[in-house]
Amino acid sequence: MAATLPNVLVTTDWVAQHATDAGVRVVEVDVDTTAYDQGHVPGAAGWNWTTELCDTLVRDIVPAPKLEALLGASGIDNKTAIVLYGDNNNWFAAWAFWQLKIYGHEDVRIMDGGRKKWVAEGRELSTAKPSFQATTYKTGAPDMALRAFLPEVQAAVVGKRASLVDVRSPQEFTGEILSPPGLPETCQRGGHIPGAKSIPWGKNCNEDGTFKSFDDLKALYAAQGVTSDRPVIAYCRIGERSSLTWFVLRHLLGFQNVKNYDGSWTEWGNLVGAPVEKP
Amino acid sequence: MKPEDYSRRQQELAGWPVTIESYKLGDVYHCTIANVDPGARIARADGATKEEAELRAIDKATRYLQQTRRFKSEV
Numbered sequence: 421m422a423a424t425l426p427n428v429l430v431t432t433d434w435v436a437q438h439a440t441d442a443g444v445r446v447v448e449v450d451v452d453t454t455a456y457d458q459g460h461v462p463g464a465a466g467w468n469w470t471t472e473l474c475d476t477l478v479r480d481i482v483p484a485p486k487l488e489a490l491l492g493a494s495g496i497d498n499k500t501a502i503v504l505y506g507d508n509n510n511w512f513a514a515w516a517f518w519q520l521k522i523y524g525h526e527d528v529r530i531m532d533g534g535r536k537k538w539v540a541e542g543r544e545l546s547t548a549k550p551s552f553q554a555t556t557y558k559t560g561a562p563d564m565a566l567r568a569f570l571p572e573v574q575a576a577v578v579g580k581r582a583s584l585v586d587v588r589s590p591q592e593f594t595g596e597i598l599s600p601p602g603l604p605e606t607c608q609r610g611g612h613i614p615g616a617k618s619i620p621w622g623k624n625c626n627e628d629g630t631f632k633s634f635d636d637l638k639a640l641y642a643a644q645g646v647t648s649d650r651p652v653i654a655y656c657r658i659g660e661r662s663s664l665t666w667f668v669l670r671h672l673l674g675f676q677n678v679k680n681y682d683g684s685w686t687e688w689g690n691l692v693g694a695p696v697e698k699p
Numbered sequence: 700m701k702p703e704d705y706s707r708r709q710q711e712l713a714g715w716p717v718t719i720e721s722y723k724l725g726d727v728y729h730c731t732i733a734n735v736d737p738g739a740r741i742a743r744a745d746g747a748t749k750e751e752a753e754l755r756a757i758d759k760a761t762r763y764l765q766q767t768r769r770f771k772s773e774v
Contacts, residue, residue: 454743458729459702507740508733536720542701545724589737596770601715601734602741602763610770622738661737 495552524560607689
């Protein structure tokens, strides 16, 4: 991967050598922690997307005090290099990355290939939950320039002021299905936001889960007219797949104006009167 | 511990293509099933043998997948 900002990706080899170094904290991030319980990178903390990386009362990203408590309990301070990985090809790791950037953590990285590659390579797994020396963590002021809310997306549709990237599967994009097969339907209408380009998240990755090369990624987005000279808003169903695309555009391709619309289709597809395009 | 007897394959369940990944860690076999597109994990199960873990996971996944509806295009 010829990343524009190479410090944001580490290989499985690097993690095998440095997972327990001082100043480094590896974290597995999954939708829940059953994958973590079935074996994880030795020394890794396990974070639960559902309960620990969201506001569980209001639909929102994790509140600052809650994130501070989670990071502190994980032995992470403001200078720790946080290395994230997870299942679903790093979707939830990317979500954690996006939130950590919103709250200003400087050194965050993703293990290229995620849990899938680590397990496929037959690397060491542990079922032990490590204990960490608690720290005090202080988040920065949230950088909401990384996040799109509904009014901004609506304005972008009307004024054609941004490239909208729908990263869901083609069947979700066309409205043939309302949610990924086997997952609960959480919207009332199928289709996509008018004007959005369909660039499924998986096109960012190779078969082994690693990210494609800089040149391949640049060509992928350029072919759909998504270029760095125009604002980009990525969305999916709940904002986690699109955080992976946000990561690619912002940190691997170096786009400066990229936002993740985490309201995504579960917001837009439930809005009364919202315009929907099919197919 | 290192995972042993790792396997990964694709097959169809309830009309949907899925990936079935299994490995043994210690004395326990773990199985994870994800839909092929978009790649979301939909079921996990453990067992004393690979067959047991996979059958449990397949049973769960099939129940979830049967609830997914296809909508015909109205255009």
